[in-house]
Structures are given as structure tokens and as C-alpha cells.
Amino acid sequence: xxxxxxxxxxxxxxxxxxxxxxxxxxxxxxxxxxxxxxxxxxxxxxxxxxxxxxxxxxxxxxxxxxxxxxxxxxxxxxxxxxxxxxxxxxxxxxxxxxxxxxxxxxxxxxxxxxxxxxxxxxxxxxxx
Numbered sequence: 001x002x003x004x005x006x007x008x009x010x011x012x013x014x015x016x017x018x019x020x021x022x023x024x025x026x027x028x029x030x031x032x033x034x035x036x037x038x039x040x041x042x043x044x045x046x047x048x049x050x051x052x053x054x055x056x057x058x059x060x061x062x063x064x065x066x067x068x069x070x071x072x073x074x075x076x077x078x079x080x081x082x083x084x085x086x087x088x089x090x091x092x093x094x095x096x097x098x099x100x101x102x103x104x105x106x107x108x109x110x111x112x113x114x115x116x117x118x119x120x121x122x123x124x125x126x127x128x
Contacts, residue, residue, distance in 0.1 A: 024085065038069070041066065041068075041069040045066075048062055
């Protein structure tokens with residue numbers, strides 16, 4: 001049996017939340033989430049604070065780390081247009097929009113049926 005068809009127990013919640021993201025990660029895509037980047041930045045800043053440097057140099061190094069963090073955060077949120085990931089996300093968004101449209105249609109039909117059943121009960125109550 002091929003192991004690439006098996007969902008590990010540790011992956012179940014990710015698969016349940018978004019099977020497409022799980023599949024992309026399995027295929028080698030890795031998007032660092034902002035919290036991971038922030039954790040790295042915090043560690044760098046703590047290491048700078050421990051250095052025996054003048055305060056101004058420490059401040060400058062910390063500013064540089066924060067600037068790097070902002071740039072990395074921006075780049076981690078950008079997806080190159082036309083890339084495979086961009087295409088997959090486009091398909092996923094389209095599927096989500098289709099599901100939402102179906103759900104909205106079902107809600108409207110449900111409301112109409114409730115109104116019709118109320119009318120029927122009212123008419124039956126008046127006739128009887």
C-alpha cells in the first residue's frame with residue numbers, strides 16, 4: 001500500500017479543515033505562516049539583546065530585524081501569479097464560491113417552504 005494515500009493522525013485536522021492545503025503541503029509547497037516568522041524575529045531580537053553592544057547598535061540591529069520581518073511577512077503572503085499554487089488556489093476559491101451559492105440557494109428554498117407551510121396552516125385553520 002502506498003503511504004502517499006494515507007492521512008496521518010497528526011494531519012487529520014488539517015485535512016478536515018482544508019484538504020487542498022493539506023494536498024499542496026504534501027506536494028512540497030511550504031508557506032510560512034506569520035506566527036512562525038514572528039517567532040523567528042522574536043528569537044533574533046532576544047539574541048541581539050544579549051549581545052554586549054552599545055544601546056544604539058542594538059536598537060539599529062533590532063530595527064533591521066523588524067524591517068526584515070515585515071519584508072518576509074509581505075513575501076510570505078504573496079503568491080506568484082500564474083504559478084501552480086496560484087492556479088490551485090484559484091480553483092479552490094471558485095469551488096468555495098460555488099458551495100456558498102448552493103448554500104444560499106438552499107437557504108432561500110427553505111425560507112420559501114416555511115412561508116408556504118405557514119400559509120397552508122393558516123388557510124387550513126380558517127377553513128376548518
